[in-house]
Amino acid sequence: MDKVDTAVSAPSSSGNQFVTAVWAIVWKDLQIEKHTRQTVSLMVMFSLVTVVMFNFALETELDAARNVATGLLWATILLAGTLGLNRSLAIERENQNIDAVLIAPIDRRAVYLAKVISVTIFTLLLEVVLVFVFVIFFNKPFWQPVVLLVLFLGTIGYVAAGVLITSMTMQTRAREVLLPILLMPLVLPLILPAATAVGEMMTVQPDMSIIRSMVSLVAAYDLVILATGLFTYHLVVES
């Protein structure tokens, strides 16, 4: 039996190979979104409804509404985020497409990273809209760079955890329900400091030392969860 010799004869830099694979999958997800415009519009629509409903519920006490604005912002992002995650997974499940990706000669970690990147992009687009809406509805300075930074970092960690959970629950029947049930507790250590940091920025005189430590907690969570995802994803998708 002759060995397939070309198998080892294409050792162009493996880092480059990794980036190409990540980019291929992100490109594919963006292309699908360009055609359907489903993910972002679904997330935005859902968020707007949530915000408007809360606004009505709290209308009698505008001050109360302002004080819960930070919590409401994160809650909206988390819930809309699960929509994005489920949709991103549905694309790969539609015709069992993930099989075609998994038999391609690419590093499994590239699949994980690519999915994190594309869902993060969609969630960040949603957040651009949300920041505008929250500034208008609640008249609070959500546009501050520090707030945007926390949103950015928080989104990465949230999506990184979410992609890991969706890949685990992919084969189960109750996956849409399981996702939030498993994901919310997992991201608690991320959302608490993130919400605290944003909340602090809404006060008249934000305490920068609190914010600094909260942001480092968020960044640390990002690193830990991304590393976990990268090192365990192949175990999760293989059987």
Added chain:
Amino acid sequence: MIQIRGLIKQYGLNPVLRGVDLHVPAGEFVTLVGPNGAGKSTLMRIVATLLKPTAGEVKIGGWLMPQNSGRVRRHIGLVSHQTLLYGDLTAAENLQFFAKLYRLDNSDDRVAEALKRVGLAARQRDAVRTFSRGMMQRLTLARATLHEPDVLLLDEPYTGLDQDASALLDDLLRRESAKGRTILMITHDLVHGLNLCDRVAILSRGKIAQEVASGEVTGAEFLDIYAAQTGRKAGMTKANG
């Protein structure tokens, strides 16, 4: 090219493959048949590096799996039950995506050439969602062969195709076979499978019960062999592919 020895696969405690031995030399076209639930797709998913065997030895191109699955993936093309295509992408975009994943050189030319080969050049800008079953199946074959794999795996590629589409797929498969690819195909259309390939392997009760070279028996004789090996009436198995 594909060497399987003593392959065992269990799902939990449920044994599906109980010691499969199968050898497909380079360039040969082997059809795998067997009753529903015999484990044909399971066997194919193991060869395709999507599943890990519970025990036993699987070698592709001399490389032991699953340790070397990263090495052999480039040389495998898979047409499975499902199309593995993105409905929201166009035909061309689907192929471009896989060209990128396989890091193919001059991918634009390859994609254009592949679309022409399967007769879909005119529809390349349409979303795959709008395609008929036959068109999807041809595009699936184009996707599976885009990177010129040495081994082509096909799991019931004829499902849902009408006569014209089947004839077209026959033609495409014969051409792939003529290019020297090693082909392993699953089908339920026994006589059709027999005629198309070099050899048929019957999978029954978790083992390869018998192998039959296609020149050696007639269709009717093969149906009898199949019935004897699987304990089923041949007439019931002629249905679709």
